[in-house]
Amino acid sequence: MSETTPLLALPLLAGAQAQKHVTHNEALVRLDAACQLAVLDRTRTAPPVSPLPGDRHIVAAGAGGAFAGHDGEIALYDAGWHFLTPRMGWRAYVGTEACTLLFDGAAWREALALTLSGAAATLRMVEQEVTLAGAFVASTLLIPNRAICLAVASRTVAAVTGATAYEVGISGETAKFGGLLSIAAGASNIGVIGPQAFYADTPLRITALGGSFTGGRVRLVLSYLAFTL
Incomplete structure (x- = not known):
């Protein structure tokens, strides 16, 4: 008989073993860590x-x-x-x-689904807080090349000044994820789109309406599906 369990390698008590509590406590610590x-x-x-x-x-x-x-x-x-x-x-x-x-048996993977050869589909959500200034701000938050974008959520975390409203989108589609959004602190929006594939790294953009930004902060949350071979 093995001295440990086959999956979690918990130490087993032996017959007539002295200080059984030591082995038992070690097993409990391992179980506590793994569950x-x-x-x-x-x-x-x-x-x-x-x-x-x-x-x-x-x-x-x-x-x-x-x-x-x-x-x-x-x-x-x-x-x-x-x-x-x-x-x-x-x-x-x-x-x-x-x-x-x-x-997956060899490495830790961030994936919804895997194939035996290592291909993976992953749902990812990333966020960034953007400080506003000027006519628009191009975020460093990117929709990655060959990803499928699902949504971009936004929240005004510090009241926006200089503009009367703002849009969240990308170059050429500045209101793709929300238009006429509120400048008041705490205002939020979930800009859901039909799943759309992107074929180049595409930065998110916050565009001022009714004037240029002179202050304020907006948090963006990007949700997308990513794929690896």
Whole structure:
């Protein structure tokens, strides 16, 4: 009989074992870490300076120090670092990115669906807060080449000055995701479109109406489907 369980590698009690509580507690700690898996981040190549009990990270490639040799594993802090090897089909929520990853047996992937050869379809949402000035602002938030855009939401997070309203769109279609939008703080809009494919990186644009922008901030949230071969 194996000394650990086949999936989570939880240590098993042996017959007539002394100090059974040590083995039992180790198994509970591992189970606690693996269930409802949520990690703080997936970019660390070294442990944080002041970890807290229960902190979990997906170890990034090329890790060193206490993380050396554990690329892609789940690092758990509990009076020292412990590591869990993910299995195919595991999912993990990444707090710093607000996204869910899928482990395909070789790597963590951000995907709705995968093929055996690694092709993937991914639903992504990205956001940016834009400070307004001038007749329009071209955001650095891009609809990627060969993506299918679904929507762009907007929220006025700081009252807009200089203009009486604004539009959210792209060059040539300045109101594609919303026109005559309110300049009042807290005003919002969800600019849903029929799914549309884009064949070049396309920046979002906020255009002033009734005058040029002299101040204000707007948060944009872009939702799109991305594909990889």
